[in-house]
Amino acid sequence: xxxxxxxxxxxxxxxxxxxQLVYADxxxxxxxxxxxxxxxxxxxxxxxxxxxxIPIIGHLDDLIIFPLLVFIATRMIPRAVFDDCRKRVQSSxxxxx
Numbered sequence: 616x617x618x619x620x621x622x623x624x625x626x627x628x629x630x631x632x633x634x635q636l637v638y639a640d641x642x643x644x645x646x647x648x649x650x651x652x653x654x655x656x657x658x659x660x661x662x663x664x665x666x667x668x669i670p671i672i673g674h675l676d677d678l679i680i681f682p683l684l685v686f687i688a689t690r691m692i693p694r695a696v697f698d699d700c701r702k703r704v705q706s707s708x709x710x711x712x
Contacts, residue, residue: 629704629705629708632704633697633700633701633704636700636703636704637692637696637697637700638651640696640699640700642693642695642696643692643696644691644692646688646691647688647689647691647692648688650684650685650687650688650691651684651685651688653684654680654681654684654685654688657680657681657684658677658681663676663677664676664680
């Protein structure tokens with residue numbers, strides 16, 4: 616159980632590095648960067664479109680808006696950018712081991 620958790624944590628760290636590189640890559644469209652920035656700002660912001668104290672609907676907007684913005688933004692990024700960034704993370708991980 617703990618071993619599986621450690622593997623998942625390592626995978627999450629690598630994915631996070633990939634997304635950081637994708638965000639910094641000049642081939643990533645500006646609109647995607649804006650949408651990702653808005654998604655992160657929305658999830659961290661204490662201000663919601665629908666207040667959280669309203670049962671069910673209050674949290675539903677967080678569960679819909681954030682993933683939708685991320686989905687749209689990542690679909691606009693060319694596959695080659697993701698592939699290149701994944702290769703960079705994998706190659707940097709091999710040298711560190």
